[in-house]
Amino acid sequence: MMNKKKLTVLTINIWWWACVMGGVGANPQINLLNEGCSQYNATSLSDFYTNLNATFSDLRAQLLNGSKHFATAQQAKGSDPVYAMTQCRNYLSTADCVSCFSAAVSQIRNCSAANGARVIYDGCFLRYESSSFFDQSTLPGNVGLCGNQTESPATTFTAAAEELLMDLQVATPKINGFFAETSKEIVSGSANQTIYGVAQCAETTSETGCQDCLKVAYTNVQSCLPDTDGRAVDAGCFLRYSTTSFFPDNQTTNLAPFLGKGSNSRKKAIIIGVVVGGGGLIFLIVGFLIYFTLSRKPKKVRRGDILGATELQGPVNYQYKDLKSATANFSEENKLGEGGFGDVYKATLNNGKTVAVKRLAILQSDRAQTSFENEVKLISNVHHRNLIRLLGCCSKGPELLLIYEYMANNSLDKFLFGQKRGSLNWKQRNDIIVGTARGLAYLHEEFHVCIIHRDIKPSNILLDDTFQPRIADFGLARLLPEDQTHLSTRFAGTLGYTAPEYAIHGQLSEKVDTYSYGVVVLEIVSGQKSSEIKSDTMGEFLLEKAWKLYETDRHSELVDETLDPSDYEAEDVKKIIEIALMCTQSSAALRPTMSEVVVLLKSARSGDYRQLTRPVFIDSDHKRVRADTSTSTGTSSSNATASISQVSGR
Ligand SMILES: *[C@@H]1O[C@H](CO)[C@@H](O)[C@H](O)[C@H]1NC(C)=O
Ligand SMILES: *[C@@H]1O[C@H](CO)[C@@H](O)[C@H](O)[C@H]1NC(C)=O
Numbered sequence: 001m002m003n004k005k006k007l008t009v010l011t012i013n014i015w016w017w018a019c020v021m022g023g024v025g026a027n028p029q030i031n032l033l034n035e036g037c038s039q040y041n042a043t044s045l046s047d048f049y050t051n052l053n054a055t056f057s058d059l060r061a062q063l064l065n066g067s068k069h070f071a072t073a074q075q076a077k078g079s080d081p082v083y084a085m086t087q088c089r090n091y092l093s094t095a096d097c098v099s100c101f102s103a104a105v106s107q108i109r110n111c112s113a114a115n116g117a118r119v120i121y122d123g124c125f126l127r128y129e130s131s132s133f134f135d136q137s138t139l140p141g142n143v144g145l146c147g148n149q150t151e152s153p154a155t156t157f158t159a160a161a162e163e164l165l166m167d168l169q170v171a172t173p174k175i176n177g178f179f180a181e182t183s184k185e186i187v188s189g190s191a192n193q194t195i196y197g198v199a200q201c202a203e204t205t206s207e208t209g210c211q212d213c214l215k216v217a218y219t220n221v222q223s224c225l226p227d228t229d230g231r232a233v234d235a236g237c238f239l240r241y242s243t244t245s246f247f248p249d250n251q252t253t254n255l256a257p258f259l260g261k262g263s264n265s266r267k268k269a270i271i272i273g274v275v276v277g278g279g280g281l282i283f284l285i286v287g288f289l290i291y292f293t294l295s296r297k298p299k300k301v302r303r304g305d306i307l308g309a310t311e312l313q314g315p316v317n318y319q320y321k322d323l324k325s326a327t328a329n330f331s332e333e334n335k336l337g338e339g340g341f342g343d344v345y346k347a348t349l350n351n352g353k354t355v356a357v358k359r360l361a362i363l364q365s366d367r368a369q370t371s372f373e374n375e376v377k378l379i380s381n382v383h384h385r386n387l388i389r390l391l392g393c394c395s396k397g398p399e400l401l402l403i404y405e406y407m408a409n410n411s412l413d414k415f416l417f418g419q420k421r422g423s424l425n426w427k428q429r430n431d432i433i434v435g436t437a438r439g440l441a442y443l444h445e446e447f448h449v450c451i452i453h454r455d456i457k458p459s460n461i462l463l464d465d466t467f468q469p470r471i472a473d474f475g476l477a478r479l480l481p482e483d484q485t486h487l488s489t490r491f492a493g494t495l496g497y498t499a500p501e502y503a504i505h506g507q508l509s510e511k512v513d514t515y516s517y518g519v520v521v522l523e524i525v526s527g528q529k530s531s532e533i534k535s536d537t538m539g540e541f542l543l544e545k546a547w548k549l550y551e552t553d554r555h556s557e558l559v560d561e562t563l564d565p566s567d568y569e570a571e572d573v574k575k576i577i578e579i580a581l582m583c584t585q586s587s588a589a590l591r592p593t594m595s596e597v598v599v600l601l602k603s604a605r606s607g608d609y610r611q612l613t614r615p616v617f618i619d620s621d622h623k624r625v626r627a628d629t630s631t632s633t634g635t636s637s638s639n640a641t642a643s644i645s646q647v648s649g650r
């Protein structure tokens, strides 16, 4: 818990190269400094272990085959992505580096299914997380680890060690590869002493990141002086000094070109210290310092004795004032949209990252507060490439805010009906159809809690840089009190996407999302809004029109005319339209589950589906639903068809 921690050295490091001429022998320096496992487990273990194993073998190949000392790897197959990073101290040989890495792999596997973990040894470190962390520099949980013996004479030693560490801190960020090792001789009366020091930053941090991290590391390790050994560990850097050699003497870095002026005056201070220390005064000073060291109170307590980084894989609590300034006081210019659950703003955080902040329009009570925290924790553990990541939350007074990753391309409705209408080609539309189905299948069947979205519509499907879909707003319906969940005013405007049994009877199942999905697919194919009546269609709604064209085998007439007919195959379009119609059948029991939809989308051709039944058509004012949906047993398709009365457009 304390910043200064006595380190029990488990491994006695023998510096073979110092003893054996010719450098036979090996020392991978697997002295464990720090480890930690995330409190959150991966959701799909098979995906997770496949990804984890793949990143580890990728890292190993880079170290071994590429003789690298730093490597990153990532795998995002399925639901649990893995981002991994490893780094060896540059003085380790390839063989030592790989054996340190192997030790780290077997150690880190003790975290079993945790979605993030790290192991830090003297010789190397290994870390993985469920999202990218490669640019991180300093994080809460950074810590200094001190030896258990003090050096004397203390003043001389402390001053010399401080200078060495300061030089490393200043020079290392400027050195290509962010690694430096140096040594310094202290001339004192009876025996000369050498201090050895090493500093290293992750190669994927920036120069400023490296500086910031080493600054913190310097402060942490300085508190160890006058101990003979000290180390500082952090997310993006490592700093170590010792009076025992721990790297080959002949490899030190020349720091001089990287140090500005000012080191002269520090040199003077050391010389003065040496001169003073040489005299008889030394006894008094040492005695005083030993007394002082022994009676020293623990230094300021830092929270968490392990690196906070990994443990923060749950929701992050953001500061209200930071969000307020990041959104320019929730200004209109920063508003991205108005959703069913509140307004969304674009926010640029202090670290330069852009996020989306949703200001929830839900009144907060004590009960809401507790369930809010639980739900946020749940939602923030949903990781899937077709679902928007919830990064964190913030609650201040009655205000509840959710922080999401930012999607530059905005939402699907802009591309279907808005300014960018007609700009999506067939392949992009197909990808969006498949990706959205995958995201929903994950929410329904793969995540450990079944999450029904209840509000699937194009404005809730965001597009990333490569136009892959990311479903937004999932899980939020769970925050609403039970009696507000169906047919509230929030949903009335989008009844076009709402399954009839939910709109009328409030019957909720995952098939409610299947229905909405089917409607959205028809919109993607046709470029027509489900609630709009096109002048050329004799007053028919989209669903009704699609059904008629299906019955007369004229599917292709539904396709958006902005699409180039050579861009798609008629068979593909037919298949997708039929899947959409299957999803929108009036009886929930007849609709496929979303994982069945994924399989159907992947399967080759249309035609081999169960008999479709005519969907329910809902009146244009969205209030009077004149369809009989009570027979949702779906005994046979012809019966079901007969029991549904069709309502024409007007
Ligand atoms: C210091 O650590 C070494 C092993 O690293 C141990 O053998 C020794 O007993 C420790 N000394 C004290 C005073 O704790
Ligand atoms: C994570 O999984 C491990 C073993 O698979 C289990 O012991 C642990 O309780 C799980 N933790 C959580 C928070 O579910």
Ligand SMILES: *[C@@H]1O[C@H](CO)[C@@H](O)[C@H](O)[C@H]1NC(C)=O
Binding pocket: 046, 049, 050, 053
């Ligand atoms: C991953 O590697 C571990 C250890 O080598 C092995 O036990 C496990 O079966 C592997 N899992 C997968 C999914 O490849």
Ligand SMILES: *[C@@H]1O[C@H](CO)[C@@H](O)[C@H](O)[C@H]1NC(C)=O
Binding pocket: 061, 065
């Ligand atoms: C090692 O790298 C070379 C090229 O750099 C590559 O051709 C070879 O397949 C690699 N071997 C392994 C085992 O990864």
Ligand SMILES: *[C@@H]1O[C@H](CO)[C@@H](O)[C@H](O)[C@H]1NC(C)=O
Binding pocket: 106, 107, 110
């Ligand atoms: C992993 O955990 C097991 C049992 O919990 C323990 O016996 C083993 O030593 C651990 N391995 C490492 C490398 O810490």
Ligand SMILES: *[C@@H]1O[C@H](CO)[C@@H](O)[C@H](O)[C@H]1NC(C)=O
Binding pocket: 187, 188, 190, 191, 192
């Ligand atoms: C200490 O170093 C100084 C200067 O490098 C040298 O003159 C002296 O002989 C050394 N003393 C011992 C005991 O090694």
Ligand SMILES: *[C@@H]1O[C@H](CO)[C@@H](O)[C@H](O)[C@H]1NC(C)=O
Binding pocket: 017, 021, 022, 023, 248, 250, 251
């Ligand atoms: C350092 O010394 C070792 C043997 O002591 C030698 O093998 C190695 O090549 C030397 N390295 C440099 C950079 O001179």
